[in-house]
Amino acid sequence: MPVSQRAKSEEQFARAMKVIPGGVNSPARAFGAVGGHPVVIDRGEGQYLFDIDGNRYIDLVGSWGPHILGHLHPRVMPRIEEALKKGTSFGAPTLVETELAELVADLVPCVEKVRMVNSGTEAGMSVIRLARGYTGRDKVIKFAGCYHGHVDSLLVQAGSGALTLGTPSSPGVPQGCTADTLVLEYNDIEQLKETFMQMGDQIAAVILEPVVGNMGVVLPEPGFLETVREVCTQHGSVFIMDEVMTGFRVALGGAQQRFEIMPDICMLGKVIGGGMPVGAYGGKAEIMDVISPVGSVYQAGTLSGNPIAMASGIATLECLRETNPYAELESKTRRLTQGLCAAAAKADLPHTLAECGSMFTLFFNPEKVTSYAISAKNDTARFGRYFQGMLDRGVYLPCSQFEANFTSVMLTDEDIVHIIQAAEEVLQEIG
Numbered sequence: 478m479p480v481s482q483r484a485k486s487e488e489q490f491a492r493a494m495k496v497i498p499g500g501v502n503s504p505a506r507a508f509g510a511v512g513g514h515p516v517v518i519d520r521g522e523g524q525y526l527f528d529i530d531g532n533r534y535i536d537l538v539g540s541w542g543p544h545i546l547g548h549l550h551p552r553v554m555p556r557i558e559e560a561l562k563k564g565t566s567f568g569a570p571t572l573v574e575t576e577l578a579e580l581v582a583d584l585v586p587c588v589e590k591v592r593m594v595n596s597g598t599e600a601g602m603s604v605i606r607l608a609r610g611y612t613g614r615d616k617v618i619k620f621a622g623c624y625h626g627h628v629d630s631l632l633v634q635a636g637s638g639a640l641t642l643g644t645p646s647s648p649g650v651p652q653g654c655t656a657d658t659l660v661l662e663y664n665d666i667e668q669l670k671e672t673f674m675q676m677g678d679q680i681a682a683v684i685l686e687p688v689v690g691n692m693g694v695v696l697p698e699p700g701f702l703e704t705v706r707e708v709c710t711q712h713g714s715v716f717i718m719d720e721v722m723t724g725f726r727v728a729l730g731g732a733q734q735r736f737e738i739m740p741d742i743c744m745l746g747k748v749i750g751g752g753m754p755v756g757a758y759g760g761k762a763e764i765m766d767v768i769s770p771v772g773s774v775y776q777a778g779t780l781s782g783n784p785i786a787m788a789s790g791i792a793t794l795e796c797l798r799e800t801n802p803y804a805e806l807e808s809k810t811r812r813l814t815q816g817l818c819a820a821a822a823k824a825d826l827p828h829t830l831a832e833c834g835s836m837f838t839l840f841f842n843p844e845k846v847t848s849y850a851i852s853a854k855n856d857t858a859r860f861g862r863y864f865q866g867m868l869d870r871g872v873y874l875p876c877s878q879f880e881a882n883f884t885s886v887m888l889t890d891e892d893i894v895h896i897i898q899a900a901e902e903v904l905q906e907i908g
């Protein structure tokens with residue numbers, strides 16, 4: 478399925494650029510890092526995306542993670558349609574909110590109580606306030622290369638190796654907002670212990686992605702998550718796992734289940750809404766009850782717990798619980814990643830591949846990526862050529878080297894063969 482032309486996409490994207498900054502409603506969608514203009518999507522179906530020129534692509538983005546079941550899943554769509562008939566929003570309690578909360582509490586090990594919000598960013602903003610309110614402390618540890626939404630206090634530039642006292646990485650974020658954010662290197666156990674030794678009694682929380690997706694896929698080294706758990710317990714700090722990407726993705730109960738490490742609070746997003754705007758945060762009841770109206774830490778939302786979004790989330794999680802597709806999805810993903818590695822080796826290209834369940838990144842970097850400092854050494858120009866070559870062959874990849882690819886249950890063996898063949902051709906071309 479070679480892509481013939483994208484004339485309509487070009488024309489319509491030019492139109493979008495006149496009225497939408499950069500033509501996109503989220504910068505991750507722009508093709509800034511890979512060149513050219515984004516494809517304008519018309520519709521999705523199963524494992525495929527169709528652009529407005531009628532080209533078909535195998536989708537390895539899945540709306541950046543939510544679509545583990547693929548597009549238009551027959552178990553999900555009827556539930557959304559049913560919910561739509563009742564009205565779109567009431568701003569009052571509904572049954573579906575309790576149903577989704579019960580499902581989440583049942584599936585995610587650390588969750589006793591959960592609050593629904595509308596995005597991962599909102600979840601990030603809320604958990605930081607909650608942890609500070611609960612502990613009465615201000616400092617928060619995050620790790621270079623982890624992304625927790627565009628929350629002012631967490632938008633801190635990646636430090637090199639040393640502990641960096643927050644420098645805002647976006648204009649518009651005042652120094653004051655990041656003054657209490659400490660940026661450490663992911664997987665650096667010694668640095669973490671040292672920081673806690675120096676100022677443990679001031680640290681409200683440690684926040685991390687248990688498997689990082691936002692500097693490409695980076696796995697926690699053995700002992701890293703365990704150490705975070707240990708120091709947080711010792712010093713009375715809140716351990717926040719950002720499972721927006723990994724939740725219901727790397728295992729039904731998320732990374733906390735896969736690695737058997739219990740955080741105090743976790744953030745959820747993406748899969749929990751099955752493609753509708755849902756974020757959530759949940760954990761120990763004792764901490765969650767510090768949130769208003771039980772406690773005094775304020776957090777609110779006109780559309781939070783939206784019934785259409787809840788219906789989509791319930792249908793998605795119920796389907797995942799009943800079908801338990803994780804082992805099969807993981808072995809399918811492994812077949813794909815092994816093929817990609819073989820293609821890169823055949824083309825004699827320096828590479829390394831990191832994967833966890835149905836998320837993976839092929840890095841154009843021979844060194845194992847364990848931190849942002851290493852991930853930053855990637856050959857991003859080569860990645861840009863790889864991306865374009867794959868797009869021309871009908872494979873839709875994330876448009877940055879520093880993102881995760883996501884597979885869905887809909888991906889067939891035929892699709893896998895197609896992707897590997899395309900990669901063999903492209904990697905030879907760009908080698």
Ligand code: PMP
Nearest residue numbers: 596597598624625626719721722
């Ligand atoms: N946390 C993580 C780990 C994420 O990957 C993302 C989004 N990619 C967010 C938070 C923010 O979520 P949202 O884009 O829904 O605000």
